[in-house]
Amino acid sequence: MTAPSLRRRLLIGLLPSLAALWLLGTGYILARSWDELEEAYVDQLDQLAYSLAQMLDETVGDAAQAVDSVAERRDRNYFVLVTSDSRVVMRSARAPADLTAMPDSGDHPLYYLASATTPEGRLTVIAGLEKAEVRQLTTDIVTGVALSMALGLVAMLAVLLLTIRRALAPLDALRGELEARQPDALDPMPVARLPAELAPVAAALNRLLDLSRLVPDFN
Template identity: 30%
Template sequence: MSTRRASSLRRRLLLGLLTPLLTLVALGGITDYRTGLQVADDAYDYALTSTAIALAARLELDKDHDLDVDLPAAAEAILRADASDQIFFAVTDVHGRLISGDPSLLELAMPPGSANPGFRNVRRGAQPLRVATYHYQGPEGSATIVVAETTLKRQRAARTVLASAIWPNLLMCVATLLIVALGVHIALRPLDELSGELDRRPPDALGPIAEGDTPREARTLVAALNRLMARLQQAAAAQQAFISNAAHQLRTPLAGLQTQLDLALDAPPEQAHARLAAIRAAAARLVHLTQQMLALARAQPEAAASQEWQRLELSALLEEAAGEQLDKAIAQDVDLGFEPAPAGVNGSHWLLHEMLANLIDNAIAHTPAGGQVTVRCGLDPAGLGFIEVEDSGPGIADAERAHVTERFYRVPGTRRAGSGLGLAIVRECVERHAGHLDIATAGNGHGARIRVTLPTA
């Protein structure tokens, strides 16, 4: 079975914030980069347009009334001068004849009717160019002026814009994360204090945790811990009571066993058999009590959770009980009868078997010789499974029915030896199966009838 490594709440919060923050940084950087790059391109395009207009201002008619450019060599040198990029230009008349400049730019001119001036990016060989086309119309005539430059300073500007867009956003992201980390640390401090308080508690301190300044979001956790503490406190109290009662119950048969051993050692040989029989009976009572206490312990919620749950047929459980309890019933001259009917439930075989065994054992023990014990199972009108044990003994008084399922409780005036755990075990088994236990008078008007109702599978 694979296990996932648990991460801290702080780490999960910071990682949860990091993704949207980085996304915002990326979107902000892209937006700033595109905006800054557009501003830089507009500035450089304006410079190209100014160059084209300056060339247009040099247009004039020669002596043959043909369009010409009055551009001395010094002026051309100034026009082409640039610290980073190379400048190219070409001027053509209305017929496409080159008047001045670089012939290779003729094919890069944008046709009339497009934006004026118009711009585009082209590549001439391995060299990227930014090209501006300006269609001029004036008293001298019409001309097309193409100005192009390499893109080194544009690329440098792009890198500068990118850096100026990314670094501030990254620094803002880091600063935000630091502030958020500090805020998370402060916000989670009550949980750290709660953890420290629990660590400092001694093992026997099961009282409730004071909410104090606990944030509203953590109060449900504190409330759940307090409920757990209350259950642990109840379990500890029940365990202590069980141990005290068990010690008290074991003391009597152990003392009796010791007394019988002392008497057997001092008794004459002709009384040895009787003394050994008494010792055997005391040991049997001690074994029975120990088994009852172990069964009660296994029926507790903590131990019952480890039991295997499966679909069980109640009639099959009755058949098992018949084989185990029949000899005891015969020995006590009790007529033990079974009336099984099909009924399937989902539960623990051991718990239900122990429950049924204690019900039958308790009924046989309280039924006088010649009496009857009847065990039934099946489905009731509501569709629930049931187990019913009815005897012809003295029955259980109404005032005692609420107490007979308590641990080590014995009805006052009862002479029969017993541990007082039988019906307590039955109650625990019924509760583990979300069933219902009902104690009533038998159908014949005397005796007891104990009925257990269980959800069907």
Template identity: 30%
Template sequence: MKSSSLQKRLGIGLTLGMTLLWLGATVGTWLVVQHELNEAFDSALEETAQRILPLAVLEISNREEPRDAQHVAPLKTHKEYLTYLVRNGEGQILMQSHDANPDIFSKHPAEGFTTTEKYRLYGASALRETVFIEIAEPLGHRREAAREALFALLLPLSALIPVSLLGIWLFVRISLRSVIAYRRAVEARGVGDLSPIKVARLPAEIDPLAEAVNHLLERFRKALEAERSFTANSAHELRTPLAATLAQIQRLRHEAPEGPLRVRAAKIEKSLRELVRLSEKLMQLAKAEGGGLLSETPQDLIPLLAHVVDEWNHSSGGRVELRLPAQASMYSAIDPDAFGVLLRNLIENALKYGAADLPVEVSLSESALLRVINGGPAVPEPVLQRLTERFVRGNSEASGSGLGLAIARTIVEGVNARMLLVSPATGRPDGFEVCVWLPVVATLEG
């Protein structure tokens, strides 16, 4: 499962949380405002009724026919939000506003507040409940005021949310800058780089973890150094006695008469030669794991490649075929000795395990792809996946230590290159192919 970015999670989480809090606060504020608006509108209804009712009673009392209904003419045409009726106890209309609709009022007037589907009404009485006034206000008017209040509260959020998202994102990014630098320092590490990772001003939650990683790297480095030192010293110390013993066995074999003693001496000589090759492989492996695989000055790979192939052709009877790119030079930061060890192991592996009647093809492309191809039966996939492990050999009768491809893989990883084993070889029904993408610094045309 792919892990998500801490920066992304914090940015989205904080923005979402703050937005939800703002929306919650806005809704709460709107409910309070709506309640206060209703109280204000109700107070306005009550106050209007208290102001109009005495005037209405005075006007009705001065009429010649007090029971006749009368419309109050407006001073000018306007939309009337508050309409009223003045009625007697039997519900007969005595006075009404110019825009009043009697159908929205109750049949029998009553004191206090009442609410219908579309109107809010308030009633009051005078002259011992013989004259009633009812004032009606459309609920749509109140809803419109509530919507406008809500819109006024939400409008700033439309600008604040993007600004807050940007601000939170920048704040989180700045706060996690040291953590991102630590991650990049870890990602930039080569396979053989076990030096402490130093990043300043890490957060208190991450700093103990970084210290623990550095302690682990230090312990791992010491363990590897001890292992490499033991391997290199053992192989080096074995070279002299092995060479002396091999010389004595060779002399014994030449001096021994024909018979079982000479055969036994030849077998011992063969075993000693295998030990000498194993000690050389162990020294190469210790060098590959010990670092120093990159050169400060870029080296031209083409003459190095031609020289190594020429060496093998002298010892193998010209079985190695070389194909070089069109350009005259190809520069890389890989150390010349490391490149020589890599190439010798690949060619030796191809000569030893490939078909004896087929040549070994070595080529370097213009994109710095090194290919070493040998003939022979295809290698099964389960065996192919384990060939770069130490002391693992393919299904072959040829003698070997099983370290050649392990050494090649160690060098490739140490120079940040890439190696791929392919069988059958590309474009062929059989064979074995090793592809190495070399790190090129510069390519100069000849």
């Protein structure tokens, strides 16, 4: 049975380790990206609620203008304006009908929520975004990142194969030179341009050729 080639040995030795490192790195990056994106959307809600609260005063007319302003920008966020006694003053089109105040726990099973109170303390702005929508947006972004990293893995494998091929080129050249030699060619092999790993092999061959020249030819 023929022993595996050096190329195959190198690939077998390097590919599993590189693939494992790539998978670990990719998994970590994707997990962190997922968390960071969700946190970014929540931070956006906090900023939206705070900004609107700073804009509004106690008049309902200004609250309506703020709702219309966000609707015109087609923001994905919805918000609800609530008076201090939890009476709804204004509600955006996408706001759930059953939401009239910030949950005591600060969490909702279907929505990310953030709230802020106007400087006068008369109105509370609740900004929210559907969790399903956030997850879909996050999934789309993370999927795009994963595909890019998969292409990076393919490129890395191509570079690895090219590097192995170039690294073994001197060995192929040495083999070609030996195969091209005539049986009676006993001149030394060139050693100067060989890599350090192959130079001892060529030197040993040259010593063998030197000994062959000393053997009498009885033909």
